[in-house]
Amino acid sequence: MGLSTENSFLQQLFDHGLLIPSSVPGVYGRSGIFENIVLGLEEAITRLGRDNKTEVMRFPPVITRATTEQSGYLQSFPHLLGAVHAFTGNHREHRVMLEEVEAQQDWGHHFTATDVVMTPAACYPVYASAANTTLPEGGRLVDVSSYCFRHEPSTDPARMQSFRMREFVRIANPESVQQWRDQWTTRGLDFLLSLGLPAVQAPANDPFFGPGGRFLAASQQEQELKFELLAPVSTEEPTTAIMSLNYHQDHFGKDFSIHTADGQVAHTACTGFGLERITLGLLRAHGLDVAAWPAEVSGKLWQ
Amino acid sequence: MGLSTENSFLQQLFDHGLLIPSSVPGVYGRSGIFENIVLGLEEAITRLGRDNKTEVMRFPPVITRATTEQSGYLQSFPHLLGAVHAFTGNHREHRVMLEEVEAQQDWGHHFTATDVVMTPAACYPVYASAANTTLPEGGRLVDVSSYCFRHEPSTDPARMQSFRMREFVRIANPESVQQWRDQWTTRGLDFLLSLGLPAVQAPANDPFFGPGGRFLAASQQEQELKFELLAPVSTEEPTTAIMSLNYHQDHFGKDFSIHTADGQVAHTACTGFGLERITLGLLRAHGLDVAAWPAEVSGKLWQ
Numbered sequence: 001m002g003l004s005t006e007n008s009f010l011q012q013l014f015d016h017g018l019l020i021p022s023s024v025p026g027v028y029g030r031s032g033i034f035e036n037i038v039l040g041l042e043e044a045i046t047r048l049g050r051d052n053k054t055e056v057m058r059f060p061p062v063i064t065r066a067t068t069e070q071s072g073y074l075q076s077f078p079h080l081l082g083a084v085h086a087f088t089g090n091h092r093e094h095r096v097m098l099e100e101v102e103a104q105q106d107w108g109h110h111f112t113a114t115d116v117v118m119t120p121a122a123c124y125p126v127y128a129s130a131a132n133t134t135l136p137e138g139g140r141l142v143d144v145s146s147y148c149f150r151h152e153p154s155t156d157p158a159r160m161q162s163f164r165m166r167e168f169v170r171i172a173n174p175e176s177v178q179q180w181r182d183q184w185t186t187r188g189l190d191f192l193l194s195l196g197l198p199a200v201q202a203p204a205n206d207p208f209f210g211p212g213g214r215f216l217a218a219s220q221q222e223q224e225l226k227f228e229l230l231a232p233v234s235t236e237e238p239t240t241a242i243m244s245l246n247y248h249q250d251h252f253g254k255d256f257s258i259h260t261a262d263g264q265v266a267h268t269a270c271t272g273f274g275l276e277r278i279t280l281g282l283l284r285a286h287g288l289d290v291a292a293w294p295a296e297v298s299g300k301l302w303q
Numbered sequence: 304m305g306l307s308t309e310n311s312f313l314q315q316l317f318d319h320g321l322l323i324p325s326s327v328p329g330v331y332g333r334s335g336i337f338e339n340i341v342l343g344l345e346e347a348i349t350r351l352g353r354d355n356k357t358e359v360m361r362f363p364p365v366i367t368r369a370t371t372e373q374s375g376y377l378q379s380f381p382h383l384l385g386a387v388h389a390f391t392g393n394h395r396e397h398r399v400m401l402e403e404v405e406a407q408q409d410w411g412h413h414f415t416a417t418d419v420v421m422t423p424a425a426c427y428p429v430y431a432s433a434a435n436t437t438l439p440e441g442g443r444l445v446d447v448s449s450y451c452f453r454h455e456p457s458t459d460p461a462r463m464q465s466f467r468m469r470e471f472v473r474i475a476n477p478e479s480v481q482q483w484r485d486q487w488t489t490r491g492l493d494f495l496l497s498l499g500l501p502a503v504q505a506p507a508n509d510p511f512f513g514p515g516g517r518f519l520a521a522s523q524q525e526q527e528l529k530f531e532l533l534a535p536v537s538t539e540e541p542t543t544a545i546m547s548l549n550y551h552q553d554h555f556g557k558d559f560s561i562h563t564a565d566g567q568v569a570h571t572a573c574t575g576f577g578l579e580r581i582t583l584g585l586l587r588a589h590g591l592d593v594a595a596w597p598a599e600v601s602g603k604l605w606q
Contacts, residue, residue, distance in 0.1 A: 022366070022432075024368075027363060027367060028363075029362045035359065035361045057323060057335075058332065058338045059332045060331075060364075061450050061452075061465060062465050064326050066326050069404055078390045078400065081390060082388070082389055084385040084452070084454075085387075085414070086382075087381045089381075091512070094381055097381065101377055106416060108386060108388065113411025113414070114385065115327045115330075116385075116465075125325070128325065129323050129332060147363060151417060161419065162363035162364060162365050162419075210397055
C-alpha cells in the first residue's frame with residue numbers, strides 16, 4: 001500500500017473517489033462506496049450489541065444549548081464545541097452584511113446565538129431525554145447514533161470536524177454499569193480483530209481544556225474510567241482511537257437527575273464506535289479497492 | 304384517526320414514542336420505529352431514481368462558509384441559515400464565560416465564526432464539488448442526501464429545524480435538465496400515490512428574505528421554476544410540501560462556473576424528498592401503529 005503519512009492517505013482517498021474534498025480541512029463528502037462500508041459496519045454493530053431490550057434512538061446533529069450547560073461540556077471542552085448562530089436582523093442590517101460579504105470581510109458578527117449547538121458526542125441527548133426520571137428495574141440500554149461536531153480543523157483524515165458516532169449507552173446501578181463496561185472491552189477488541197484490524201487496548205483520557213485539564217486527565221486515567229481501542233488509521237502504527245469505552249460514574253446521573261429504581265443516583269457508561277475512523281481503518285488494512293477485500297471481512301460486513 | 308391540529312399530532316408522536324421531545328421546538332430524537340420507516344423510504348427512493356450512471360454522494364450536516372457566500376444563500380435566505388461559531392479564547396476568557404453560564408446570562412458572544420455553516424439544502428455541496436469543471440457528455444446525475452438545518456423554531460412537526468433531505472440533482476445542458484425535471488413531476492406524484500399518500504401538485508416559490516423577496520417569489524412562480532408535491536402532514540388537508548421539483552436555470556452553473564462539454568454554462572435541477580415529512584405523512588395516512596399499515600404500503604417500503 002505504501003500509505004506512509006496521513007496526508008498522502010487523505011490524498012489517496014480523494015484520488016480513489018472515496019472521500020470528496022472541500023476547502024475546509026476535516027469537512028468531506030462520502031462516496032457511495034465509502035457509505036456502503038459505513039452501512040455494513042452499522043449492521044455488524046447492531047448484531048454485536050443490540051438485544052431485545054435495547055431502545056433505539058437516533059438524534060439530529062444538534063442538541064439544545066441547555067443540555068450543553070447541564071452536562072458540564074462547556075466547563076471541560078469549550079474549545080471543541082460548535083454553537084449554532086443565526087441572523088435575526090432586518091433588511092437594513094441585511095444590506096450591511098451583504099456589503100461585508102462582498103468586501104470579503106468577516107460577517108459572522110451579524111449572527112447571534114440560537115437555542116442549539118452541534119452535538120459533541122452521540123450520547124448527550126440520551127441523558128437529556130432521561131432527565132428527571134427513575135429507571136426501570138435493571139436499568140436501560142440505549143443504541144444511539146448521530147453526526148457529531150468538534151472544532152479541530154486538521155488534515156489528518158481520522159480527525160474530521162463532522163463525523164458519525166454510534167454508541168451503546170448503559171444507565172443503571174454502579175455494579176451493572178461497571179460489569180457491562182468490562183464485558184465490552186473484550187467484546188469490542190474481538191469485534192475489531194474479526195474485521196482484520198490490528199487493534200490494541202490502551203488507557204485514555206479526554207482532552208480537557210485549560211490549566212486544570214492536566215489534573216482531570218490524570219485522575220481519569222488513574223481511576224481507569226476511559227479505555228480506547230487503537231488501530232492504524234492516521235499512520236501505519238495503531239495510534240488512532242476507533243472505539244472508546246467510558247465509565248462516567250454518577251456524573252450524568254447527577255447532572256440530569258436520573259435515579260435507579262431503588263433511589264440511588266444512576267451511573268452511566270458508553271461504548272462508542274467512530275464510524276468514519278473504523279471505515280478508514282478498514283481501507284488502510286485491506287486496501288482502497290473494496291471489491292478485493294478478504295472474503296471473511298466482506299462476509300462480516302455485508303451478510 | 305382524529306388528528307385535528309398540528310400540536311395534537313406532535314403530542315401523539317411523542318406519546319407513541321415515535322419522536323423524542325427536547326426543550327427546543329423542531330429538535331427531536333427519532334425512535335427505532337420512525338427510523339425504520341425512513342430507511343424503507345430511502346430504499347424505495349433508490350429504486351425509483353437511481354440508474355447505473357448515478358453518482359452517489361453523502362455529505363455531513365455542515366458545508367463551507369465559502370459555499371454559502373458563492374451560492375447566493377446569504378442574499379436570499381439569511382434568516383434561515385445556521386452558522387457554526389466556536390470558542391477560541393484562553394482560560395481567562397473561559398472563566399468569564401463560565402461565570403455567565405452560571406448566572407444564566409447569554410454566553411454566545413464568546414463564540415466567533417468558523418469556516419463552516421449548517422447545510423441548508425442537500426444539493427449545495429454537490430455544486431461546490433463540481434465547481435470549475437466541465438461536465439462529461441450527457442451531463443451528470445447525482446444522488447445526494449444530508450441532514451439540513453433551517454432556523455425556524457415551530458411546534459408544527461412538519462417544520463423541524465434539523466431534518467434530512469434526499470435529492471437527485473441533474474447538471475447538464477438546458478434541454479436535458481428541463482426534460483428531466485418534467486419527467487419527475489409525474490414520477491414523483493405516482494410514487495407518493497403508490498404509498499397511499501393523497502398528494503397533489505402545486506406551483507411554489509422559495510421563502511425569499513426582505514422587501515425584494517415578494518418580487519423574486521412572483522417571478523419564480525411565473526416562470527414555473529418550482530413545484531411542490533403536497534400531502535396532509537401538519538393538518539388533514541394536503542398543505543405540506545413533502546417533495547419539491549426545482550429548476551435553477553443557470554444560477555448554480557454561473558455561481559460555481561460549471562460548463563457543459565460544448566462550452567455552455569450548465570443548467571441544474573433537483574428533486575427533493577423531505578424524509579421526515581414523508582414519514583410523518585405516512586404516519587398520518589396509515590396510523591401510528593406501523594405494524595397495522597396496509598400490506599401494499601409496507602411491501603413498497605420493506606421489500
